[in-house]
Amino acid sequence: MAKKDNTGFFEKVYDAAREIPYGKVSTYGAIAAKIGSPKAARMVGWAMNGSHAAFPPVPAHRVVNRNGLLTGKNHFEYPEKMEELLEEEGIMVRNNKIIDFKEVLYVFND
DNA sequence: GCTATGACCAGCA
């Protein structure tokens, strides 16, 4: 808390995404649940759609779907950019999917 | 104010 009123839902998503530490990933549902809307997972994805305009930058490459699949890789500068970033952080990616997903999955603390 | 969309999730055939 101790946070001023953000622009809205979007800023909350950005803030949650920035909470993800290096070498870790998270899911849309987890972020949505953290901000108080476990059903707004879709909105989370859409929020990330404008994450490129957010500052500080949001590590959207650390945000994947429930299956650990790089669903939003298509929205990056180029599709393989997401995989590169993940592998750069020590996260193994195979066929657009994160290996040992549960091991690199970051859990938010309330 | 209503309709359409969105990088999802869960249930059902």
Add this chain to the structure above:
DNA sequence: GTGCTGGCCATAG
């Protein structure tokens, strides 16, 4: 086990 449909919340037009 795989594929698809519905629902869910919030923003933009």
